[in-house]
Amino acid sequence: MTLLAHQREFITFALEHQVLRFGDFTLKSGRRSPYFFNAGQFDTGATLAGLGRFYAAAIEASGTGADMLFGPAYKGIPLVAATAVQLFEAHGRDLPWAFNRKEAKDHGEGGSIVGRPLAGRVLLVDDVITAGTAVREAVGIVRDAGAELAGIVVAIDRQERGQGELSAIGEVERDLGVTVTAIVTLDQVVQHLRETGLHAEHLPALETYRATYATGS
Ligand SMILES: O=P(O)(O)OC[C@H]1O[C@H](OP(=O)(O)OP(=O)(O)O)[C@H](O)[C@@H]1O
Numbered sequence: 001m002t003l004l005a006h007q008r009e010f011i012t013f014a015l016e017h018q019v020l021r022f023g024d025f026t027l028k029s030g031r032r033s034p035y036f037f038n039a040g041q042f043d044t045g046a047t048l049a050g051l052g053r054f055y056a057a058a059i060e061a062s063g064t065g066a067d068m069l070f071g072p073a074y075k076g077i078p079l080v081a082a083t084a085v086q087l088f089e090a091h092g093r094d095l096p097w098a099f100n101r102k103e104a105k106d107h108g109e110g111g112s113i114v115g116r117p118l119a120g121r122v123l124l125v126d127d128v129i130t131a132g133t134a135v136r137e138a139v140g141i142v143r144d145a146g147a148e149l150a151g152i153v154v155a156i157d158r159q160e161r162g163q164g165e166l167s168a169i170g171e172v173e174r175d176l177g178v179t180v181t182a183i184v185t186l187d188q189v190v191q192h193l194r195e196t197g198l199h200a201e202h203l204p205a206l207e208t209y210r211a212t213y214a215t216g217s
């Protein structure tokens with residue numbers, strides 16, 4: 001497997017800012033994981049700008065055409081904002097963007113979508129796909145608004161089983177008919193750790209976890 005320079009840079013960036021951490025974490029799916037990617041740790045202007053640049057570059061490289069961006073609450077919100085800024089700053093693409101509230105508001109402007117109303121081909125921007133539940137919920141919001149899903153971009157594909165035996169991303173691509181783009185995959189993180197010797201003490205737990213939840217596809 002080849003790791004591109006920007007993927008190594010991204011892993012280094014996530015490790016440096018303790019966004020990628022090792023320990024014992026309970027996930028949304030209920031799985032217990034020896035590592036966690038916490039996008040909330042990109043907690044300064046500079047790191048959020050850096051993160052947005054990685055997302056924008058991944059979107060440009062994927063060739064996914066979209067009319068607008070959507071970031072699902074909560075962690076998708078700063079991600080979509082940072083990505084929209086960097087798509088414009090670094091690539092000259094000025095796309096409308098929106099996010100949702102988890103609970104609809106019945107005063108003021110009301111509703112659950114903030115920003116540009118969802119319409120046309122919408123690219124979903126989120127942090128992580130584990131079992132795929134969160135992105136399916138978000139896709140439901142896009143489709144309920146009468147918009148079309150153009151694709152999905154995440155920072156990390158944990159390469160775990162979804163609801164059946166396929167990978168969560170494989171199931172999402174099959175069921176929704178779109179491409180999921182990840183800046184990096186778990187395999188690439190593991191390869192980078194092996195090659196650099198960084199966090200070598202955590203590799204056995206990562207391997208055991210992978211053997212439990214990984215799929216061949
Ligand atoms: O693929 P899945 O198994 O669904 O898990 C991954 C998702 O779960 C978490 O979001 P959460 O719903 O906790 O929302 P948050 O953005 O408010 O943290 C995480 O931020 C991912 O988006």
Ligand SMILES: O=C(O)c1cc(=O)[nH]c(=O)[nH]1
Nearest residue numbers: 027028036037038128130
């Ligand atoms: O599956 C999750 O809940 C999850 C995994 C992960 O690495 N990061 C995160 O924010 N959520």
